[in-house]
Amino acid sequence: MxxxxxxxxxxxxxxxxxxxxxxxxxxxxxxxxxxxxxxxxxxxxxxxxxxxxxxxxxxxxxxxxxxxxxxxxxxxxxxxxxxxxxxxxxxxxxxxxxxxxxxxxxxxxxxxxxxxxxxxxxxTSCAWTEPGAGSDLRGIRTRAVRDGDDWLITGQKVFIGNGISGDASLVLARTDGSSGRGSSDAFSLFMVGKGEGYSPGRQLDKMGLRASDTAELFFDDVRVPGADLVGEVGQGLRYSLEQLPQARLGIAVAATALARASYEQTVRYVSERSAFGERVLDFQNTRHVLADILTEIRVTEGFVDRAVLAFNAGSLTPVDAAQVKLWASERATSITDRCLQLHGGYGYILEYPVSQAFLAARLLTIFGGTSEIMRESIGRSIADQPTRRK
Ligand SMILES: Cc1cc2nc3c(=O)[nH]c(=O)nc-3n(C[C@H](O)[C@H](O)[C@H](O)COP(=O)(O)OP(=O)(O)OC[C@H]3O[C@@H](n4cnc5c(N)ncnc54)[C@H](O)[C@@H]3O)c2cc1C
Structure with a gap:
């Protein structure tokens, strides 16, 4: 096939x-x-x-x-x-x-x-997450307050990819003056260019994917012209939900590609490495592990490819995308782990690609919505329409 x-x-x-x-x-x-x-x-x-x-x-x-x-x-x-x-x-x-x-x-x-x-x-970067709120974005505290035709933005973000290298950030901020858990229309999006009051904080020391910068961002009464509001006031969360399919699909695609690349590197490694007078590839255990991995990759590719075509056709729903992200990112974590095991001690050494892949994959079940949140989203759709064929 x-x-x-x-x-x-x-x-x-x-x-x-x-x-x-x-x-x-x-x-x-x-x-x-x-x-x-x-x-x-x-x-x-x-x-x-x-x-x-x-x-x-x-x-x-x-x-x-x-x-x-x-x-x-x-x-x-x-x-x-x-x-x-x-x-x-x-x-x-x-x-x-x-x-x-x-x-x-x-x-x-x-x-x-x-x-x-x-x-x-x-x-550019995308600044949603805060020290006190990641999965539950209604808990974010960064606020934007009107000042004439402008807005003043104050708050702190964390884990922001491209946060240091970026020239501008798409920032989710609370615009209704509320505190606590905001309602769905309490938040708005602003495209904020770097300038006075907008400063990157600490560069975060990640375990993997270290060639990209990830940082804290601080906004201290940053003056933002009204023209930098994205869309309408109060619609920020709705817009973010609307764009979830692409964000989740992107992670599923990367996860699948990473799993495939790790598998191929591992097949090369075990064909060259020997123990007990045989290639590691010739042990039954190795062949069985690789058989499982290859089968999982092909199933995942089939699912993700279908999701990409659905996205192109405009029919990929947030729940579809949650399923693809959940499946592909969990597979990538498990597959890179098993590939690492087949490398023995070399798998634990950073100069070997498999260890880098393992560390990269570990992010994918967390970032862009954790696996638990994907399950929540899928589970809610089942509870809302239990008899509908999914
Ligand atoms: C390297 C990296 C890059 C990132 N890049 C960006 C970025 O560019 N922009 C950005 O805005 N964010 C970014 N993030 C943030 C990322 O999306 C969040 O870390 C993620 O959404 C989880 O939020 P949290 O860390 O606050 O975890 P929490 O929300 O505190 O979750 C902690 C644990 O509780 C679980 N949990 C939470 N709610 C529930 C629930 N209802 N049911 C069951 N379990 C639950 C979670 O699954 C998790 O296991 C990045 C994160 C990392 C690590």
Missing amino acids: ERTLFDEDHELFRDIAREFDERTVSPHYAEWDRLHMMDRSVWTSAGEQGLLGLAVPEEFGGTGMPDYRFRMVLDEEFARSNHLAVALAFHLQDDLVLPHLLAHGSDDLKERWLPGMVSGEIV
């Missing part, structure tokens, strides 16, 4: 992505990993190669190519070479910030931000 998802255009795009990865990312990745920060030039080089902002319409500097299979090809290539930190940085901009601006940003916001996001001259 061959995978039939891609056509010639996707394969041509794959060649460009692979060359970009080999030429621009590979020579520097180890250094970025050490510094916890990739060079800004990776963004502009990606922009020059047409790898960013694929869905942006031509009038705002893009190519208007919303077909998600191109984003998928890019993730597969970064996973293949174990450069998933670059995929994560691009994911935050292209699967989170961008869809919100495309769906709800004014023409003025689009003109100011989108061309730079496509060229890579502008890097």
Whole structure:
């Protein structure tokens, strides 16, 4: 059974992505990993190669190519070479910030931000999570208060990818003056450019994906013009829910690509390593473990490929996307763990790709909504319509 998802255009795009990865990312990745920060030039080089902002319409500097299979090809290539930190940085901009601006940003916001996001001259982050609220976003405390035509934003965010390298952040803030757990219309989104009062805090020391920066962000009475509000006041949470399918799908795609890449690296390793006079691959246990892994990967690819086509057709629901994210990220965690075991002691050494993959995979069941929250979302849909065929 061959995978039939891609056509010639996707394969041509794959060649460009692979060359970009080999030429621009590979020579520097180890250094970025050490510094916890990739060079800004990776963004502009990606922009020059047409790898960013694929869905942006031509009038705002893009190519208007919303077909998600191109984003998928890019993730597969970064996973293949174990450069998933670059995929994560691009994911935050292209699967989170961008869809919100495309769906709800004014023409003025689009003109100011989108061309730079496509060229890579502008890097953005997405600031939802706070020290006291991650899964339960209604608990966030960052507030935006009107001051004439402007807003003043004050608060603290945490775990923000591209938080230090970014030039602007899409910030979720409370706009109804309430405290405690807010109602669904208590929050709004703002596109906030770096400036007075907006300062990145600590660079967080992550266990994996270290070549991408993740930070705290502080907003101290940051003055934001009314024109930087995204869409309407009070609609921020609704917009975020609306964009969940793409955010979750992006993580499922990366998880599947990572599992496949780890499997392939492991097959190469066990074919070359011997013990007791045999290749490790020739032990029955190894073959059985790999048989399970390959079968799980193919089932997962089938599910994720279908989800990508549903997303392209506009029919992927948040619950569908929760199922794909739950399944693919849990598989990636378990598969990279078993691949590591087949490497023996070398699996525990960071210079071996499998250990990096294991550490990268560990994020995927947490970030973008934990597995427990995915189960909540799926479980609620069952409870709401118990007799409907899912
Ligand atoms: C490396 C990294 C990068 C990130 N990047 C970003 C980013 O760019 N922007 C951003 O806004 N956020 C980002 N995040 C935040 C991420 O999305 C959150 O960490 C995640 O949503 C979980 O929130 P939390 O950490 O506050 O955990 P909590 O919400 O405190 O959860 C703690 C535990 O309780 C469980 N739990 C919570 N509620 C329930 C429930 N109702 N039922 C059962 N169990 C429950 C959770 O599943 C988890 O196991 C990033 C996180 C990391 C680690």
